[in-house]
Amino acid sequence: MKMNGAQAVVTILEKHGTDVIFGYPGTAISPFYDELLKSSIKHILVRYEQGAVHAASGYAKTTDKVGVCVATSGPGATNLITGIATAYMDSVPIVAITGQVLSSQLGKDVFQEADITGATAPFCKHNYLVKDVSKLPKIINEAFILASTGRPGPVLIDIPMDILKGEVDYVDEFIFNIPGYQYQFLLNNEKIIKACEAINKAKKPLIIAGGGIISSGSKEILHKISKEFSIPVTYTLMAKGCLDDTYDLNLGMLGSHGTIAANKAVSQCDVLLVAGGRVGDRSMSNSSGVYSKKTVIHIDIDPAEMGKNISVDIGLHGDAKEILNAIYGKLKIVKRDKWFEDKKPVEKLDSKFVISKGCVDPKDVLTCIASLSDSDAIYTTEVGQNQIWAANLIELLTSNKFVTSGGMGTMGYGLPASVGCKVGNQDKQVIAIEGDGSLQMSLQELGTIMQEGLDIKIVLFNNSSLGMVRELQTLKYDKRYSGVCLKSNPDFIKLFSSYGFAGSRLTNKENIEEQVKKMLSYKGTYLLECVVDEDNPTIYR
């Protein structure tokens, strides 16, 4: 069938089940926007292109679909970069489509030309600059497969305007053949047997669950292995929600902001099974020494992660779910003495900080929200103290979802991500945990929320500062506070009300339950502004 390039793009998006895309138009991408009118795909107009990628990321993380975002050439495309890099670090399947100047003008620095494939090469799983319209359908199809298979990641396709307008003979049949790309891996039985022998012999086995547990859908098998063979589990930030936080063998998050129980277990265990995680520098409290004295088994879909951050004795390359299932079949029930400490329950955690008058304790707010919210509520966070409070003080169930920027730590991620979460899960509660600094990095997306009539519960921890950096300056720079004060914050309640959103301010412990209930029962977007002391510490132990 003859059609133009733009129509072919839309057709393939539909073929891959795309029902919503996040984007921002401009001249170069206009042929695509014109075709979009004829499609049932819903377009969500964000207020800044970075928000389109974050929204696509929130959407992808909570729907098992590829997130799709669109921008125009030049500044539209470059505005995507932080979003793409954020998705890359957290292995989120995203297809980003950018318009480009006419192919005949490429390289001539014409109006709104930017080398976006060059600029994003370090942050993309793969990218394309399309120079031949006949290849366009194949490329779009490939992009979806690349983004969603193997270790997922963002794929960018840069399409010159003449290619979008050019005619292509569309054949609805695709053969995926990239000789250098494989995404189905045979399990190495020998190594799996070796790994199981090591675990069966272990006196102190421990599992570290990484983000791959969530993306491969391995929560259940992880729980079965842990429960039936009495193996405790700790998780990285990207895997929060891999097990119920109240489950007794769940030792909580590991790393510099993790629990004492988890970090002790990591240093004391004799066999360590790292499942679907790269064990980044934030997760290992002591990189070299700790890991050398134990048998480390590493499951990862990306062979480049094996041995990159920690030395590995047995590397199991492939899909975490398949491998965990294979391991499950070969494990033996072994009687072991209890060797690890239990994690302190959240209600017993204490920051040893006296909350000043007019402020609330983030812990009181978050525990209240966790207990009153739906069991399948989706949480998003920003970066900073708010992120760590959310990670440590919200007890999640496996039916919940926790959406956060881990690898990149991108402020301004949470609010647009919550847009994507809500768009993909209209029937679920979406609760955005915000910091006053981060919120103001993506504040414009309130316009998107308003226009789409979304119902997002926004919990703002307003400490009038870039709290996490301020805390660093308290501890490491002798309280020389430099560039961390946000004393001239707007009146957020008034600001939100100009978007038509309800809201209330929490300044007193007594009102927490009532206000949280009010927020959760309200129909529509609601701001719960929690006034927090600028000296309130991050860590509760």
Add this chain to the structure above:
Amino acid sequence: MEQKHTISVLVENHAGVLSRVAGLFSRRGFNIDSLAVGETRNPEISRITIVVNGDDYTVDQVSKQLNKLVDVIKIKILVDNEFVGRELLLLKVKASAKQRAEIIQLVDIFRANIVDVSKDTITVEISADQDKIKAITGLLEPFGILETVRTGLVAIQRGVECVE
């Protein structure tokens, strides 16, 4: 231990592949000693030979990270002494009529070729391993080398083993 490693990489012959490969090296802090690219018999596939300096961890990471590039089809780390490696050197040296004979003699000893002669210069071409290239350069130095240009190393395994 830091050491030179020679890596053969087969890649799809797409625009931008070379910049992806080179970009990966600089981004991840790998030191490229040399790099040579050319088409294989299949025009859709190019072969890149890379010499990289680093320890075992580095080479392991280089090959795994290269493997992650979608355009990279195959990677082979060549084992020392089990491959033949050659670089091409073009060297322009000052040569007055008086010195010409002496230079030609040296060129003959090295089984190099003379590819250009002018009133004041001789241009020598040699394809050899790095040691030999160093040696001839050293011996021609006293005559006054005006310019040299070298390709990166290309390498092929000895015996029946093939990368392709």
